[in-house]
Amino acid sequence: MTVTYSLEVSRTRLCGFSKLLIRWKASIYKTLWREVAIFIVFYYALSVLYRYILMENQKRIFEKVARYCSVFTDVIPLSVILGFYVTLIISRWWSQFTSIPWPDRTATMIASCVHGSDERSRTIRRTLGRYLLLMLLITFQAVSTSVKKRFPSLDHIQETGIMTAEERKAYEKINLCGSKWWIPAQWFACLTLRARKEGRIKDSIQMDTLLLEMCTFRSFCGDMLNYDWVSIPLLYTQVVTLVTYTFFLTHLMSKQSLESDSNHVGEVDFYVPFFTLFQLFFYMGWLKVAEQLINPYGEDDDDFELNWCLDRNIQV
Amino acid sequence: MTVTYSLEVSRTRLCGFSKLLIRWKASIYKTLWREVAIFIVFYYALSVLYRYILMENQKRIFEKVARYCSVFTDVIPLSVILGFYVTLIISRWWSQFTSIPWPDRTATMIASCVHGSDERSRTIRRTLGRYLLLMLLITFQAVSTSVKKRFPSLDHIQETGIMTAEERKAYEKINLCGSKWWIPAQWFACLTLRARKEGRIKDSIQMDTLLLEMCTFRSFCGDMLNYDWVSIPLLYTQVVTLVTYTFFLTHLMSKQSLESDSNHVGEVDFYVPFFTLFQLFFYMGWLKVAEQLINPYGEDDDDFELNWCLDRNIQV
């Protein structure tokens, strides 16, 4: 679930964002402590190796490698690369969020367009709403791992009552290459047509409005699947990851304090490489932003929402 | 309330923006003087510590730390990071502003679509308008702290006359997980349907237009809530804040003028670190831009607007 913090920042003026720094949930600390721990372990391992285990001439080689790495770290324009990449990911993430379909609007239209207060009319209205939810559910199932966990198969969907036994049979009989998420939309259109013929939808205008609403809902589902299907090119992600990881691998070496290093800035760096750790925090944190957002339907989001939609629907 | 200054910049040619520099309200000075004061206090505290309290060998350590920090400040690409982050925040801020719903348009449609000059027709028109305002008010209440202050509970809303006692009961009876802001939209649709049946809305076209307008209004409210609900990932904000704060923490040390510093550029820096303060102004100012905009519904905006809408509605 998304962490909302905007209300907290609305009032403070002096500390401002500093209050946000002490949060744990979804924070940079929680996300990065493992990486930092690993980095520290390797850093001290190398340090111990250099100081107590290596021979004198091996030390010289070690120092050469270290200096070589330190030249290299200046060359990588990590900030520019991460800047462009994260900007891309964030704009994509927001588009993904806004493409989540909400059945409310279409539900309102169903209630307004399908008239009649007899049992049959009410069943039609409920079935149309059910089709929307079914389409939504199949889409979420394909896209989100947490929804997939909750509804691993059609059996589970049938249990909730969103799909009847006959519908399931019909659904399974259709044999297609590719996904079948759009089938409830077809059913929806068929049922609408039948309702029109029975006079429960009074004129073409209302039927058209209803069908267009449904098509809009449907294309939102399609967008969600498209975002899931076509990722940011793997190549780009690999390039950025590789650069960031290499940056810190070379830092492991280049930030070692060397014995023969006369022009070193001081012995402060000796025991704990504060600023290197800080850089790790910062650059890795930036990369993690991308990592967190590249699949927004993962473990954190959307499950809640679906529950809410389900519950609401039963009440309506 | 937003500070408007565009008219002031439309005429001057020579001084241009320089006139803006002397404004106080919503200015950089008003926003940042506390941070600057804190920085100065710490800076001189460290300076006094170094000069009068520390032993000679402790001074050497102090100098090493200072030099170490000064190497580090060159490494942080603060401008690139803030550039990308602030651009993101500003585009989001503008989208948030444009997603504020205005009931005028829908109100015009209500007046055009619901015919009849008897009491009942007028009541329907007024009730439809009231539902819009109610939905708006509940949305604002959830999003803005200043509106929340003014209307802390349903009692206060009821007092203004936007919600009747029966409506409140009905509203409270509905028991849902999640927010209930969309309920007035349901009422709106129901009332429209009834008006259609009573012949006050003449044909399906007008009813559809009205319902679509209402749905548009409703989705604007939904957008506002979404912006409030899903913030920029906390991780990103934390990373940027952490970098900026660390930048100035290291500056506290690195800009101290040291005794043993032979290659120092001069003694000018001795008494007041002018340029460091300027950098503080600049970078912190940039960060504050983000801070101010990340929750645009805070203490400054929107309350005014709501008042205006309320007053206008009573007159219409």
Next chain:
Amino acid sequence: MTVTYSLEVSRTRLCGFSKLLIRWKASIYKTLWREVAIFIVFYYALSVLYRYILMENQKRIFEKVARYCSVFTDVIPLSVILGFYVTLIISRWWSQFTSIPWPDRTATMIASCVHGSDERSRTIRRTLGRYLLLMLLITFQAVSTSVKKRFPSLDHIQETGIMTAEERKAYEKINLCGSKWWIPAQWFACLTLRARKEGRIKDSIQMDTLLLEMCTFRSFCGDMLNYDWVSIPLLYTQVVTLVTYTFFLTHLMSKQSLESDSNHVGEVDFYVPFFTLFQLFFYMGWLKVAEQLINPYGEDDDDFELNWCLDRNIQV
């Protein structure tokens, strides 16, 4: 008025943009010569002060300040800041331009939807058109200083015949906090309704089309007012201006050629600081781009357009 130059660049291949460099109107030279003059005066004043007035030990202090400033100018990432800021301003400027409403489209719809060739029908059509123009005029008046100059009060609007005496009274009677620009839209809707009842608008479809067109026109007016009302946060503009101005203030000192400067690149810089002037040209020019665009409805634009609309309307 906007300076159009795209036709000039369509043909040349060799010189390309160089032809644009010699234009005066709206050019960088016209915009910046005052700033450059001021800079030069101060530069030489400081130079004279240093060379002929200061004592020897005062000269040393002067040199220290100069060197201190010269270290600082390397630190400011002016290009990145201006790049992000100007990009923001330009995209905003273009949105503002595209949000200027054009009454033509709605006028076409009025002609198509309101039938009848008798005097009454023609009056209705003309009045509807007049309302649009009135709304446009009030909007322009609020937004643009040059239109404000031409029509400082309602009297002037009434004189043009766009507002009748009764309408003015009705307009003034309405007492609202906030702007009243949207009132002609209400009148428009009322008159449309009356025309519908009189049978001059044949069916609901046409009335809806007409009202929707008017609402679109209206929301364009609202957009214009919004852009005027909510400026780019003052803080951001102040930060950018402050950085640019400080950059050149420090340059005043740092680019002085000092006597004791052994590692100076040469005496070329002695008499005229060519490249500093060029930097002034460039960075100030960039900032001026922003300055020019931040209020596009200022002295240069839009007045023309309004005249054109007025003239055309009378003919139609």
Next chain:
Amino acid sequence: MTVTYSLEVSRTRLCGFSKLLIRWKASIYKTLWREVAIFIVFYYALSVLYRYILMENQKRIFEKVARYCSVFTDVIPLSVILGFYVTLIISRWWSQFTSIPWPDRTATMIASCVHGSDERSRTIRRTLGRYLLLMLLITFQAVSTSVKKRFPSLDHIQETGIMTAEERKAYEKINLCGSKWWIPAQWFACLTLRARKEGRIKDSIQMDTLLLEMCTFRSFCGDMLNYDWVSIPLLYTQVVTLVTYTFFLTHLMSKQSLESDSNHVGEVDFYVPFFTLFQLFFYMGWLKVAEQLINPYGEDDDDFELNWCLDRNIQV
């Protein structure tokens, strides 16, 4: 005409873009060889001047100027400036491309909405289509120099049969400040109204659809004219051009290999300044991208398209 190369890049994997490097048409070589030639001529002229003509003490001055320039070239952040500017131009160029109106869609609607197979109906349909083309033609004439060449006056348009003699008279009689491109749209609306009255357009729905399609077409024409009318602020273009040209002017001096230059990297640069030429190629090429795109309706594009539309219309 635009150069299409995407099919060529779809297959190769190894060489990839390298195949594109050897193309001549619309290539960097064809565009830049003149600039490069001029640069080389000046470079060697200066070189000869320095080596064989100048006195010894003049040489010293020359060297100082050269070193001074070389310090300066490091200061200009040309890549950042060009990056932002070219990005702006390209996004504008693509918007311009997508705002080119295509009459097909509206033509389809004409065919579907205006019924009847008698001569009169067919004439109406053809006239409506002709009005669209006329509006398109007048727009293109105003915007594109190549279309202007082909149709310099109304006479030429009349010859093609797109405008009849009476229409021309009517067109010329209307006396307006500003452009008259929108007049065919008025005629279109009038003729549609007449067709409606004659019963050739059956109901209001079809007439509205037709008029809305025409309005969309019309606003595309308006967009094209707006893009032509309001260019990127001249100031911005001048700033960028000035920076780029100054960059290479200083390079002319700073890249001269000097006799007294002890810390020079080698004599390789002596005869041909390879890398400076390469930088010229690169930065000028980037600027040329902007130059080419700032007026996309120039000599290269759109003429073709218009012919195609004309030809097709005659057949339809």
Next chain:
Amino acid sequence: MTVTYSLEVSRTRLCGFSKLLIRWKASIYKTLWREVAIFIVFYYALSVLYRYILMENQKRIFEKVARYCSVFTDVIPLSVILGFYVTLIISRWWSQFTSIPWPDRTATMIASCVHGSDERSRTIRRTLGRYLLLMLLITFQAVSTSVKKRFPSLDHIQETGIMTAEERKAYEKINLCGSKWWIPAQWFACLTLRARKEGRIKDSIQMDTLLLEMCTFRSFCGDMLNYDWVSIPLLYTQVVTLVTYTFFLTHLMSKQSLESDSNHVGEVDFYVPFFTLFQLFFYMGWLKVAEQLINPYGEDDDDFELNWCLDRNIQV
């Protein structure tokens, strides 16, 4: 076919993106191993040349060239250029993806608007769907090399049954400059009109809805062709490619470890130029991202999709 990897990144927290680094398909390794191999071969060829073949004074020249190159590589702002270029390409690539037309929506509308259960009605419905597919197929054929391979001529299309023999004749009889992909849209409109006259489409509303849907579908096809027709200006692509290739050509020289190089960082670089290879990986990888995306309809995508559409259509 696109490589989907988002599900993989949804769960892991520690390793995060590192899992992606070991994938082969569509990976950076698969894409770049040839370039890397070529680079290594040339690198060692030069190395052998320098060490064992060249005379002593030739070695000096070699060293000078190497040092000269090494100065130059610092000057190229490759990261900024690639950042802007790749961002441009990616946003274009995504627009291209979203402009792929899907016939489902229009098919649903056909089913809802064309009534009747006799043979003739069913044929009309099927023919309308067939026209959509035909238009899609001709568009894909023009845009994608892989679809072109599968359907090299009209014969192959006719074989699939999407085009009948008479339609083919009619299609071939039309003689136009320019593409003929829009002809099925004309047929579609004609057939819709006929169906309306025969009463199978009941009213104007439904016909309009159907035609507007078809026009939307059509304009998606047009967008696809536009993206294919108007590429990113060749000049831009050439500039970027040239810069990247030159960057590595100079690296071939500048990263050679020289005998007389006293201030060299160590002998580590001697045998394998690790970090140069890494830079090659990184920058070339970035460029390859652009290369892969500049023609998204190449060998990888869309063929699948078309098959799926074809198969589905037969079943429906």
